[in-house]
Amino acid sequence: DVKVTQSSRYLVKRTGEKVFLECVQDMDHENMFWYRQDPGLGLRLIYFSYDVKMKEKGDIPEGYSVSREKKERFSLILESASTNQTSMYLCASSRVNYGYTFGSGTRLTVV
Amino acid sequence: GNSVTQMEGPVTLSEEAFLTINCTYTATGYPSLFWYVQYPGEGLQLLLKATKADDKGSNKGFEATYRKETTSFHLEKGSVQVSDSAVYFCALSEGSTLGRLYFGRGTQLTVWP
Numbered sequence: 426d427v428k429v430t431q432s433s434r435y436l437v438k439r440t441g442e443k444v445f446l447e448c449v450q451d452m453d454h455e456n457m458f459w460y461r462q463d464p465g466l467g468l469r470l471i472y473f474s475y476d477v478k479m480k481e482k483g484d485i486p487e488g489y490s491v492s493r494e495k496k497e498r499f500s501l502i503l504e505s506a507s508t509n510q511t512s513m514y515l516c517a518s519s520r521v522n523y524g525y526t527f528g529s530g531t532r533l534t535v536v
Numbered sequence: 537g538n539s540v541t542q543m544e545g546p547v548t549l550s551e552e553a554f555l556t557i558n559c560t561y562t563a564t565g566y567p568s569l570f571w572y573v574q575y576p577g578e579g580l581q582l583l584l585k586a587t588k589a590d591d592k593g594s595n596k597g598f599e600a601t602y603r604k605e606t607t608s609f610h611l612e613k614g615s616v617q618v619s620d621s622a623v624y625f626c627a628l629s630e631g632s633t634l635g636r637l638y639f640g641r642g643t644q645l646t647v648w649p
Contacts, residue, residue, distance in 0.1 A: 429579075456634060467625065467641035468580075475635070483636065515579060519634040527572075527580040 428452070429528040431516050437534045444503040446531050448516030455520055457499035459483075459491065462513040462530070471514075474499055506535045538563045542626045542640030549616055549647050557611040557643050559600075559626035567628040569593075569602050569609040570637070574623045583611075583624070616647045 432447035450457065456475050460468040470483030472491040480491050488510060492500045499518075503510055516528040543558040561567065568587045572580040584593030589604035598613045609626060626640040 458636060460639075465641060468637075468639040470636055473636055517580075517637075521634050523634075524582065524585075525570075525634065525637065529579040 429516055429518055429526050431514075431528040431531050433531050434529065435532050435534075437536060438503075438506050440507060440535055442503075442506045442535075444506045444533070444535075446501040446503075446514055446516075446533070448499045448501070448528060449497055450499075450518040450526070451497065452518075452523070452526075453496065453520070454518035454523065454526075455496070456518060457493065458517045458519075459489075459499065459501045460515045460517065461485065462515055468515065471501065506533075508535050511535045538567070538628060538630065538638045540626050540628055540638050540640040542624075543643055544641070546644040546646060549645070551618055551647055551649050552615045553647075555611070555613040555616045555620075555645070557624055557626075557645070559609045559611065559640060561607050561609065561626075561628050561638075563607075563628055563630070565630060567630055569600070570627040570629070571598070571600055571609070571611050572625040572627060572639075574625065574642075576622070580625065616645075618647045618649050621645055621647045 429450045438444050458473040459471045462468050474480045474493045490502045514531045519525040539562045570585045571583040573583045584595045586593040586602035592601045600609050600611045623642045625642045627637045
């Protein structure tokens with residue numbers, strides 16, 4: 426089975442810190458995604474990538490950036506964390522004929 | 537553009553009751569449609585999918601039929617169990633390229649014994 430691993434399950438960071446959320450998939454999927462999940466708002470797409478070194482903005486990219494230097498790894502970066510970025514972050518990957526796979530999520534609290 | 541609208545929750549049912557969670561969509565072209573489930577403290581799991589009109593997806597007693605004429609993909613189960621308590625998300629992707637997913641806001645289902 427494809428596995429998508431997010432490096433941390435829970436994170437607590439201070440306002441203004443630079444935060445890195447890591448996501449690794451082990452099945453050679455081309456596409457990778459970062460979503461943010463908030464109660465009542467569902468999942469909103471932050472950034473996605475269809476290939477190494479490629480990135481596309483999603484619906485809510487402000488305050489975030491991403492990096493994809495290797496096919497299996499897609500990092501989400503909060504340049505200067507703010508309290509309104511407290512949320513659940515979900516990484517996913519996909520490949521045609523194989524479907525989507527989601528990680529277990531990182532619950533980030535910014536204090 | 538693409539969007540998904542699903543029934544707002546929370547939905548509370550007794551065990552063995554019939555479940556319907558409505559989902560309608562707006563899409564350009566011919567989307568693929570999905571239902572995902574999220575159990576407490578976990579990530580999203582694919583529950584079922586349909587890739588073309590009139591397809592019926594089914595899994596674990598849940599069913600949904602892709603209705604192009606009504607742009608709907610309603611989730612149904614004939615007899616829910618306590619273990620079905622979770623958040624359910626309807627989603628679509630454009631065509632079959634498995635690019636980004638567009639999600640509904642989720643519906644919290646609680647089943648009481």
